Amino acid sequence: MPDLPLYAGVDIGGTNIKIGLVDDTAQTVAYESIPTEQENGPETAARRVAEALGRLAEKAGRTVEELRAVGLASPGPMDLKTGVLLCPGNLPEWHNTPLRDLFAEATGLPVNYENDANAAAYGEFWTGAGDRFDSLVMVTLGTGVGGGIIIDDRVIDGAHSCGGEIGHIIIDASDAAPLNSLGIRGTLEGYCGSYGVVGRANAAISDRFVETALRDTVEGGEELTPLLIANAAEAGDEVALCLVMETAKYLAIGLVTIVHTVDPEAVVIGGSMTFGGAGHSLGERFLAEVRDQAKARLIPSLRDQLVIEFAKLGGRAGYIGAAGLARRKFV
C-alpha cells in the first residue's frame, strides 16, 4: 500500500508553535512544539518551522517532498484574502506581515491560512467530537472566548475574516453588564471568559454576608482563578459551585443565540476553562447545566435535536484542523 498523502499543520501561538504532519485520514504521524520566539520576527519563525518539517518527515520515515501543503493557523485579527496577519496582542513583533507568503516561501509549499479558533473547529469537525456531523459550532473557553463555525465542510470565516468571533456576541443588553477588553458591554466573553468568571467571584466575595472559602483564598493573598473556583466547587463550596453553574447558564444563552443564527448539527465546547471537562464530575455537571439551560431556550424544532458535547482533541485541534483545511484546499 502506498503511503497516504501528508499535510503539515502549523498552529502559531504567543508562546509555542505546534507542528504536526497529518495524513489523509487525520492521523498525526509526527509532532513537535517549538518556542515561538516572537521577538525574532515571523521570517525567523517561518524558517524554523521549515526546518522542523524536515525533522518531522524524517521522524515519520517519510520525506519532506511527500508533503502536499501547509495549513497555517494564527490568532487574529488577520486578512485571510491577502494572507496578512494584522495586530494580534500576543505577537507584537509580527504585526502587519504577509504571514501566508512568508511561510510559502520558507517551506516551498502552498499554504492555506486560517484563524486559529476556526482551525480548531475544523479539527474537531474533521476528526474530533464533530466527526459524525455535517456542521458544527465550536466554542473555546479560556482567558478569552473564541469560536469557529463549520457548515458543509466550509469554515464561515466571514467577509472581513471575522467569522466565528463569538466571544464578542452580546448576551446582555443591560448598561450595567460587564465590559470586555474591547470596551463592549455584555459579551459572551465578559461572562464566560476567565476574567468574567473571576469578576463575578470577586463581586460575590465583596458581600460580607456571602460565606465562601474563596474569601479565605483572596484574604490569604492569592488571586482567584477559574481553577481555584473549580477546586472550591469540587470541595463543596456552594458559592463557587453557583459561579460555575452561572457560567453554564450564560454560555447556554450565547449558544442558543448562535444556534438560532446558523443552526448547526452540534455544538462542541473546548478550551482550558471547562471545569475539568469530560470525565470529571464538575465538568460533567457544567456540561449538563449548559444542555439544560440551552434546551429551555431553544425553539421547539431544535430542543431535542441539538447535540452539545465536549471537544475531544484538546490543544491539538488547531494544527490538525489547519492541516485538514490545507488538505481540503490543495487536494
Add this chain to the structure above:
Amino acid sequence: MPDLPLYAGVDIGGTNIKIGLVDDTAQTVAYESIPTEQENGPETAARRVAEALGRLAEKAGRTVEELRAVGLASPGPMDLKTGVLLCPGNLPEWHNTPLRDLFAEATGLPVNYENDANAAAYGEFWTGAGDRFDSLVMVTLGTGVGGGIIIDDRVIDGAHSCGGEIGHIIIDASDAAPLNSLGIRGTLEGYCGSYGVVGRANAAISDRFVETALRDTVEGGEELTPLLIANAAEAGDEVALCLVMETAKYLAIGLVTIVHTVDPEAVVIGGSMTFGGAGHSLGERFLAEVRDQAKARLIPSLRDQLVIEFAKLGGRAGYIGAAGLARRKFV
C-alpha cells in the same frame, strides 16, 4: 435575441400567495397575488397556483412550457430536506404536508422549497439592497422578527431548517427580560417585534409622571401599535421617539451579535416596522441610530467596514428570492 429563461416565484402567506414570473436578470415579467384560502388545504392552493402560472405566462407573452422551475417559499417550521411543511401558526390546515412535492405535481415542474424569510434575504441579495455584496444578513421587522443569511450565494438554512431564526437570538440574559411567544426570555423579537415595542410603550404610560400623547391614545380606547407610536414620534412626542430609538439600540445589539457570528458584508433591514423606512425622516433617524449603536459595539476590524441599509424590494422580496433560488438550483 431569444427570450431569457423564466422561473416562477411563489411566496405563500397566511392571507395571500404572491406569484411572479422572474427572468434570468431578476426582472419580474408578470405578477399576481391570489388569496391563500388556507382553509381549503394545500392541494387546492397548489392547483390554483398552477393555473395562475398559465395566466401569468400568457400575460407576459410567453408559454408555461418556458418555465424552468418553481421557487416555493412559506413560513416555517418546515423540513427542507424532505420538503415538508410542519406547523406554522398561520396555516393550520396545511400542517405536516409534503408541500414541495404537492407543488411539483400540480405544476409539473421541479420545485425548490425555502423558508420565506430566507427567500426574502436571497431576493435582496440577488437584486435588492445586497446586489453588490457576496454575503448578507437580512432582518425583517414586523409582528415577529425574522431573518435570513446568505454567504457566497448560499442560504444558511441550517441542519434542522432553522438557519436565520434571528428573532429568537437572546440579547438580554436578565430574568426580567420580556418573554416571546415561545416562552423564551430576552429575544430580539421580544424587544424589536411589534409586541415588544408596544409592551415598552404601555410600560412607559403606566408611570403617571411620564408625559406622552400615547396615553391619550390609550385612554381614548385605542390600542397602541408601532404605527401610532411612529406617528406620535414624528409629531414630536419625546417618549414615543425614545421608544423608537430604544428599538434601534436593541436591534443594533442583535445585529452586532449576528455579525460577530457570520461576518457578512452587509446587513439589510426590511419589514413593515421600520418606522417609515428609507426616505422618511423617522425611518432615516432609526437607521442612523442602528448604525451608531452597532458601531459602538462592533470589534475594531468591522467598525468601519460593515454596511447597514434598508431593504429595497419590500413585500416582493420573497417571491423574487424564491425564483432566484430555483434558478440557482435548476440551471
